[in-house]
Amino acid sequence: MRNFILAAMSAALPTAPQALGQDRPDWALVVHGGAGVIERGAMTPETEAAYRASMQAALDRGETVLEAGGSALDAIEAVIQGMEDDPLYNAGRGAVFTAAGRNELDASIMDGATLNAGAVAGVTQVRHPITLARAVMEESRHVMLQGEGAETFAVEQGLEMVAPAHFFTERRWASLERTLDRLGLDIPPRPEGAPDPEPVDHGMLDRDAREHRFGTVGVVALDRAGNIAAGTSTGGTTAKRWGRVGDSPILGAGTYASNESCGVSATGTGEFFIRLTVASRICALVEFQGLSLQAAADQVIQDELTALEGDGGIVALTPQGDIAWSFNTPGMYRASLTAGGKPVVSIYGDED
Numbered sequence: 001m002r003n004f005i006l007a008a009m010s011a012a013l014p015t016a017p018q019a020l021g022q023d024r025p026d027w028a029l030v031v032h033g034g035a036g037v038i039e040r041g042a043m044t045p046e047t048e049a050a051y052r053a054s055m056q057a058a059l060d061r062g063e064t065v066l067e068a069g070g071s072a073l074d075a076i077e078a079v080i081q082g083m084e085d086d087p088l089y090n091a092g093r094g095a096v097f098t099a100a101g102r103n104e105l106d107a108s109i110m111d112g113a114t115l116n117a118g119a120v121a122g123v124t125q126v127r128h129p130i131t132l133a134r135a136v137m138e139e140s141r142h143v144m145l146q147g148e149g150a151e152t153f154a155v156e157q158g159l160e161m162v163a164p165a166h167f168f169t170e171r172r173w174a175s176l177e178r179t180l181d182r183l184g185l186d187i188p189p190r191p192e193g194a195p196d197p198e199p200v201d202h203g204m205l206d207r208d209a210r211e212h213r214f215g216t217v218g219v220v221a222l223d224r225a226g227n228i229a230a231g232t233s234t235g236g237t238t239a240k241r242w243g244r245v246g247d248s249p250i251l252g253a254g255t256y257a258s259n260e261s262c263g264v265s266a267t268g269t270g271e272f273f274i275r276l277t278v279a280s281r282i283c284a285l286v287e288f289q290g291l292s293l294q295a296a297a298d299q300v301i302q303d304e305l306t307a308l309e310g311d312g313g314i315v316a317l318t319p320q321g322d323i324a325w326s327f328n329t330p331g332m333y334r335a336s337l338t339a340g341g342k343p344v345v346s347i348y349g350d351e352d
């Protein structure tokens with residue numbers, strides 16, 4: 001579609017494609033750290049400052065790669081690896097627990113230039129699930145691996161493996177206990193190797209429960225070569241059961257990228273994002289209906305997701321460097337940067 005429009009435009013206006021090319025920023029980056037009921041006054045100033053600093057650090061890592069001419073895929077991996085190591089997010093260390101008291105991690109990555117993609121679900125010992133997703137894309141003939149097999153592949157690829165207790169945080173364990181209590185389910189033993197129990201800040205737990213935060217992380221990047229890529233990493237939802245897998249590792253639901261339209265990464269209650277194929281649907285509206293990125297994102301999140309009573313949001317980016325985000329929760333940790341521009345870091349719904 002876009003090629004067709006460009007061809008049609010170049011016939012009528014020979015200079016138009018060049019002008020479009022000149023408008024495109026050299027590179028661009030948009031990041032989320034999860035959506036939820038995040039309201040002003042509900043977070044301590046220290047916690048808010050920690051999130052803002054962490055989102056800025058995420059932009060800095062992406063900028064370093066993209067400014068130096070690195071690929072969108074390299075930028076995504078660099079940004080997400082850092083977030084997987086940061087216990088603020090529900091990805092890698094700091095991931096939420098399953099009802100059985102495990103951290104089962106999901107991630108995916110997609111290359112908009114080739115539509116190549118890789119995804120992993122339910123891994124428990126890989127320090128950086130996003131790197132494993134990329135290895136699946138680049139080093140296997142499959143797109144999606146899960147559980148033990150995915151971990152065997154990770155070992156074969158020489159990726160960094162950690163004990164499951166690496167992902168443990170007291171805050172998430174305490175949230176699990178509360179959730180299981182509410183559901184009337186038994187509390188499992190603390191994971192082997194977890195540190196001794198520490199007192200937790202009950203104010204923070206109250207806020208976590210009230211805020212119903214997601215904390216998944218995701219990135220869409222555009223590199224100097226004009227290629228889009230998207231990636232997402234998560235621990236899923238607290239007290240998930242029976243090998244539950246959410247949208248984050250499902251291409252087209254939680255992650256999608258195509259140079260013909262856009263890249264998207266999502267966060268929210270994954271079941272709804274799977275049913276609506278949120279990420280690819282936004283890109284299809286851009287590609288086939290000619291909607292602007294923001295209009296497409298708003299149609300899917302504000303109208304369609306809301307109509308299903310789903311909650312969450314997305315960040316998105318086109319190969320022309322247009323950036324959009326949309327969420328139907330009170331807040332979403334989010335940040336963006338384009339070459340030569342000023343960084344934007346926002347949390348609440350009433351910010352830019």
Ligand code: ASP
Pocket residue numbers: 034035090213214215216234235236237245246247248254266267268269270271
């Ligand atoms: N979308 C994720 C899932 O359902 C959760 C999140 O966004 O935090 O697994």
